[in-house]
Amino acid sequence: MGIRSVISKPLAKWVVERQQTWMYTPAETQQRWFQKLVDGGRATVFGRDHHFNDIHTIEEFRQAIPVRDYEDLKPYVEQILAGNDDVLWKGKPLYFAKTSGTTSGTKYIPITQDSIPNHINSARDALLNYINETGNGAFLDKKLIFLSGSPELTQKAGINIGRLSGIVNHHVPAYLRTNQLPSYETNTIDDWETKLERIIDETLPQSMSLISGIPPWVQMYFDRIQERTGKLIKDVFPDFSVFVYGGVNFEPYRAKLYESIGKRIDSIETYPASEGFLAFQDSQTEEGLLLLLDSGIFFEFVPAEDYFSDNPRRLTISEVELGKNYAVIINNNAGLWGYSLGDTVKFVSREPYRLLVTGRIKHFISAFGEHVIGEEVEKALQFAMQQQPETEVVEFTVAPMVSPKEGLPYHEWLVEFATSPGDLTRFAQDVDNRLTQLNVYYDDLITGSILQPLKLTSLSRGSFQRYMKSQGKLGGQNKVPRLANDRTIAEGLLEADKTV
Known part of the structure; x- marks a missing residue:
């Protein structure tokens, strides 16, 4: 047995024992971080702009700071890049984590001495x-x-x-x-x-x-x-x-x-995520990932159905319910305030708080009002794979076909198989049937003859890799969105499918 493995065991025991102090006092831990973050942000440009000196409660914080995305944060990032100090957090960031945005181009996410x-x-x-x-x-x-x-x-x-x-x-x-x-x-x-x-x-x-x-x-x-x-x-x-x-x-x-x-x-x-490390699997036997409540982040959760409303509900950790989808909002010691991470999560345990990552709040198909989300398409695909266990999927994505050459509109599933199902037609039917069970709006559109059942397009091996290469996103941390409301990705994949 090597020295690293020998030393790791008492260190591991110490870390897990230390976790107990916050795992089972979630509300108190988060309240403490809320206060530390507001105190730490008072002397910043952002803090002055948002009257941090007048903030004493979580409700006052929410009144002062709306839910925001990178576009709202960008003017402050540009001040930092211009050389200014004490903009979003005290001093200057140690790093900017560079990541690709869908509307903003390149995003620069601050990482500070306190947040690293x-x-x-x-x-x-x-x-x-x-x-x-x-x-x-x-x-x-x-x-x-x-x-x-x-x-x-x-x-x-x-x-x-x-x-x-x-x-x-x-x-x-x-x-x-x-x-x-x-x-x-x-x-x-x-x-x-x-x-x-x-x-x-x-x-x-x-x-x-x-x-x-x-x-x-x-x-x-x-x-x-x-x-x-x-x-x-x-x-x-x-x-x-x-x-x-x-x-x-x-x-x-x-x-x-x-x-x-x-x-x-x-x-x-x-x-x-570039914005913060939120959770990890702390057990090989329990479902879900342990939410890291004592790591420099004050969390808020917006019910997914409220997210696009003018005044969405913002819940603390003690207010969330099991089995519901929430958009994740973070406030942290890198200077992200009311920041929408873009992910949706679902809690599976409250003692301690463990969650599943269920998708992206803006990655859904609602071309016809169905609002199909990532969790639903993944569950539908998994169901069909269980019916034909020989099936192996490399990658997939789903896009709407709004104006087909003939017949009703439909969802097109573009799937690259490592091993194709023995009966591709039945596989597509199983996916569609399961999706109608999971999403009542999709079911209504199918039964109401507004949509026809999904069509599955089997792509040649390597199509997703060729597509990602054509976009300059091959490898690393890049991934293809599961869902889109337009056909940009779908058409790119179909083009890549031709270049075998």
């Missing part, structure tokens, strides 16, 4: 919770790979700018750096396909024990390894025992990933 522990310690604690529960710390003594963006940073106004995964790479603890892969040089390669081949060159000779990344890109890594070696991943990396992932629902990828591995291994789901 949220990103670093939360990732650490996810692993330590796993070690404490399972006793498996041996993976720390082998090689660890993190499939991520480039760690290269640029500078503007004296602030380092880069992708979140690249920024975090600079904060990997020294005791893990010696067994971290890929190398810095390989990680800085821009072209994903070239980078992937170099990663495989570096990892094939090594004893890999932990692999971390977004499932579709990990699957691509596995596929290339199998092409080179002709072996299952368990035979290439016999010490591989832990898979860490986040960013997308794992279920559509689970069967194919485990088939590529050749055995069941433990997995740890995380919920990181």
